[in-house]
Amino acid sequence: MSSRSASTSEPGPAAALPAAGREAPARIEIGLNAAIVAVDRLTPLILVTQPGAKGREEGLPFGPFDPLEHRTMEIGLRAFVEEQTRLRLGYVEQLYTFGDRGRHARRGDTAAHVMSVGYLALTRRDEDGEEALKESGADWRPWYGYFPWEDWRTGRPPILDAAIEPALERWCAMAPSAERPDRPLARRERVRLAFGWGGVPFDEERVLDRYELLYEAGLVPEARRDGRASAALWKDLPPIGRPMRFDHRRILATAISRLRAKLKYRPVVFELVADSFTLTELQKVVEAISGRHLHKQNFRRLVEQTRLVEQTGETSISTGGRPAALFRFRREVMKEGALAGLRLRGRP
Amino acid sequence: MSSRSASTSEPGPAAALPAAGREAPARIEIGLNAAIVAVDRLTPLILVTQPGAKGREEGLPFGPFDPLEHRTMEIGLRAFVEEQTRLRLGYVEQLYTFGDRGRHARRGDTAAHVMSVGYLALTRRDEDGEEALKESGADWRPWYGYFPWEDWRTGRPPILDAAIEPALERWCAMAPSAERPDRPLARRERVRLAFGWGGVPFDEERVLDRYELLYEAGLVPEARRDGRASAALWKDLPPIGRPMRFDHRRILATAISRLRAKLKYRPVVFELVADSFTLTELQKVVEAISGRHLHKQNFRRLVEQTRLVEQTGETSISTGGRPAALFRFRREVMKEGALAGLRLRGRP
DNA sequence: TCAAAAGTGTTATCCTTACACCCATGT
DNA sequence: ACATGGGTGTAAGGATAACACTTTTGA
Numbered sequence: 001m002s003s004r005s006a007s008t009s010e011p012g013p014a015a016a017l018p019a020a021g022r023e024a025p026a027r028i029e030i031g032l033n034a035a036i037v038a039v040d041r042l043t044p045l046i047l048v049t050q051p052g053a054k055g056r057e058e059g060l061p062f063g064p065f066d067p068l069e070h071r072t073m074e075i076g077l078r079a080f081v082e083e084q085t086r087l088r089l090g091y092v093e094q095l096y097t098f099g100d101r102g103r104h105a106r107r108g109d110t111a112a113h114v115m116s117v118g119y120l121a122l123t124r125r126d127e128d129g130e131e132a133l134k135e136s137g138a139d140w141r142p143w144y145g146y147f148p149w150e151d152w153r154t155g156r157p158p159i160l161d162a163a164i165e166p167a168l169e170r171w172c173a174m175a176p177s178a179e180r181p182d183r184p185l186a187r188r189e190r191v192r193l194a195f196g197w198g199g200v201p202f203d204e205e206r207v208l209d210r211y212e213l214l215y216e217a218g219l220v221p222e223a224r225r226d227g228r229a230s231a232a233l234w235k236d237l238p239p240i241g242r243p244m245r246f247d248h249r250r251i252l253a254t255a256i257s258r259l260r261a262k263l264k265y266r267p268v269v270f271e272l273v274a275d276s277f278t279l280t281e282l283q284k285v286v287e288a289i290s291g292r293h294l295h296k297q298n299f300r301r302l303v304e305q306t307r308l309v310e311q312t313g314e315t316s317i318s319t320g321g322r323p324a325a326l327f328r329f330r331r332e333v334m335k336e337g338a339l340a341g342l343r344l345r346g347r348p
Numbered sequence: 349m350s351s352r353s354a355s356t357s358e359p360g361p362a363a364a365l366p367a368a369g370r371e372a373p374a375r376i377e378i379g380l381n382a383a384i385v386a387v388d389r390l391t392p393l394i395l396v397t398q399p400g401a402k403g404r405e406e407g408l409p410f411g412p413f414d415p416l417e418h419r420t421m422e423i424g425l426r427a428f429v430e431e432q433t434r435l436r437l438g439y440v441e442q443l444y445t446f447g448d449r450g451r452h453a454r455r456g457d458t459a460a461h462v463m464s465v466g467y468l469a470l471t472r473r474d475e476d477g478e479e480a481l482k483e484s485g486a487d488w489r490p491w492y493g494y495f496p497w498e499d500w501r502t503g504r505p506p507i508l509d510a511a512i513e514p515a516l517e518r519w520c521a522m523a524p525s526a527e528r529p530d531r532p533l534a535r536r537e538r539v540r541l542a543f544g545w546g547g548v549p550f551d552e553e554r555v556l557d558r559y560e561l562l563y564e565a566g567l568v569p570e571a572r573r574d575g576r577a578s579a580a581l582w583k584d585l586p587p588i589g590r591p592m593r594f595d596h597r598r599i600l601a602t603a604i605s606r607l608r609a610k611l612k613y614r615p616v617v618f619e620l621v622a623d624s625f626t627l628t629e630l631q632k633v634v635e636a637i638s639g640r641h642l643h644k645q646n647f648r649r650l651v652e653q654t655r656l657v658e659q660t661g662e663t664s665i666s667t668g669g670r671p672a673a674l675f676r677f678r679r680e681v682m683k684e685g686a687l688a689g690l691r692l693r694g695r696p
Numbered sequence: 697t698c699a700a701a702a703g704t705g706t707t708a709t710c711c712t713t714a715c716a717c718c719c720a721t722g723t
Numbered sequence: 724a725c726a727t728g729g730g731t732g733t734a735a736g737g738a739t740a741a742c743a744c745t746t747t748t749g750a
Contacts, residue, residue, distance in 0.1 A: 097421070296729090334533065648704095671748065
């Protein structure tokens with residue numbers, strides 16, 4: 001994996017045409033949504049739009065896709081992000097395409113259907129471009145503001161015991177109105193797996209599962225906004241995490257899940273750190289993203305034996321203490337095949 | 349993971365609306381493409397349409413998506429597949445969305461743009477439904493017919509030395525007309541990684557990378573059909589693998605890549621085998637999909653220690669030799685959290 | 697009795713995890 | 724000198740990969 005996109009985004013053969021003998025389906029518009037991630041020291045950041053607007057929730061950068069203008073969706077995405085925010089994206093990867101007839105599509109309105117294609121993009125925060133960014137109406141926000149239950153670096157997040165788990169427990173105790181055949185697991189089983197109840201280990205990659213459960217249980221503000229019946233149960237509960245517009249928090253959850261998984265088998269962290277870095281800095285970035293604390297020495301050994309980095313020879317007189325050796329990413333490893341990533345296993 | 353779909357396919361909040369102050373983009377049609385996979389003894393199968401039609405290439409089942417009719421794309425997919433083929437899908441997962449302005453969109457025609465959303469679906473071959481299937485114009489085909497260079501079970505596929513690698517070598521030797529900035533790796537590097545040249549191990553998951561290289565080099569019939577200049581180089585070479593319509597072989601390559609990867613960390617094989625099976629049968633299915641030979645005993649130990657299966661108590665008087673114990677998938681593991689899959693590592 | 701396939705024992709090796717401990721700098 | 728963070732040695736336990744070997748059937 002290079003700093004550019006994965007191979008799947010390349011042109012290639014044409015898309016299929018409608019099957020013969022069938023009516024043409026309703027015309028649909030395509031929206032591109034980008035979860036643009038950077039890390040500032042200990043804080044993973046996500047780029048949001050309209051962060052200051054009163055009454056409006058924050059959202060992910062969004063742009064319509066016009067196939068007449070851009071050859072591929074990824075090109076379209078890079079173009080509108082750069083145009084809107086003056087931000088050049090490095091690594092970009094497609095996440096998921098949502099084709100839902102959303103609750104925001106007005107009933108009876110047969111024309112306005114929007115599909116959204118979610119993308120994950122990694123970049124570095126650029127101090128120089130920061131004003132242009134803010135003028136464009138976008139800004140960086142710590143992503144754990146939207147997912148406070150996902151940050152386990154300093155131990156179990158208090159919001160779990162204080163709010164989330166008691167409420168989920170209540171929700172599990174209620175029988176679902178109708179068992180759905182496409183949903184073979186009962187509520188409690190799903191919560192067990194997602195939140196690590198009853199001996200199941202907490203899996204930091206299941207960000208989306210957790211968000212979806214909270215949504216279904218009506219515990220996030222978006223559920224009420226969308227008219228979920230279950231939301232009525234928690235009138236007095238304070239909101240669980242900052243809400244976002246439309247389904248953007250869901251897209252962000254997908255992005256975090258994917259990024260946490262990808263860290264382990266592709267060297268994508270290096271898209272998020274500066275050209276030279278200390279091993280501790282690198283570790284802090286990995287911890288920031290994966291939301292868990294790592295064993296210093298094992299992390300170092302891991303980094304060494306994957307041969308992903310090399311010393312620059314310089315040292316950094318960082319924040320007190322002994323100067324740290326500076327490293328750089330060995331770009332050659334991309335040509336060496338063993339694209340390991342930092343495959344962290346087991347519990348910290 | 350259950351026999352039903354992954355959680356990402358669930359309804360949830362609405363999609364985004366177009367950004368204010370921007371023109372509405374061109375209207376687009378959505379096509380759904382399904383790579384439907386089954387395994388028959390030693391042969392992985394893919395469901396194709398128009399398999400007998402003269403002059404027409406085979407293609408993947410295709411249906412337009414109409415958001416007015418179906419709430420989500422996955423529901424739409426299940427519906428059109430069942431309608432067209434009488435086949436009930438088990439596990440379904442979204443692969444990738446291609447938004448390319450395909451070469452098949454007529455130039456100057458500003459209206460007809462089709463995006464295709466690719467899906468992977470796993471199922472079991474159903475002997476009873478086979479006639480209905482054929483009547484509907486669909487049939488099963490061995491997938492290695494489309495990718496003969498991907499089957500390493502009995503050793504290195506001859507087509508590599510006979511045709512593919514010499515041609516790729518020639519293609520690498522030619523300088524690309526223009527180095528593209530979004531393509532940081534040179535041809536030879538890319539081939540090294542994808543096909544395992546010069547000490548790089550052959551990675552069975554890189555099915556898509558290999559197909560894309562062959563396409564770019566003009567070595568597959570689709571490249572000539574699409575008017576790739578590089579295709580002119582290989583006038584006298586026999587076709588490399590069976591071609592498919594449009595970009596369907598590319599979608600199939602994506603599906604195989606994903607399935608080969610998924611086998612290792614999610615228990616999806618069990619979607620492809622009967623309710624009870626011998627361990628050797630299970631191994632043969634894994635081998636069929638991953639395209640490599642596995643060490644019998646290590647495979648068994650793996651299966652045992654993941655606790656994914658249990659003995660039924662019955663035995664099977666199979667094809668000669670000592671009767672084999674029958675096993676079944678322990679569906680409870682889905683509720684136990686440790687969703688390991690058969691994490692095969694290293695070389696066979 | 698032999699072929700064919702099922703099923704096991706064992707070992708060297710590597711990877712993972714977790715100890716505890718030393719080193720170089722600024723104040 | 725001591726606080727702070729950088730940097731290491733080593734060993735137990737477990738997982739892997741690869742040996743070769745025994746067992747149970749049908750022909």
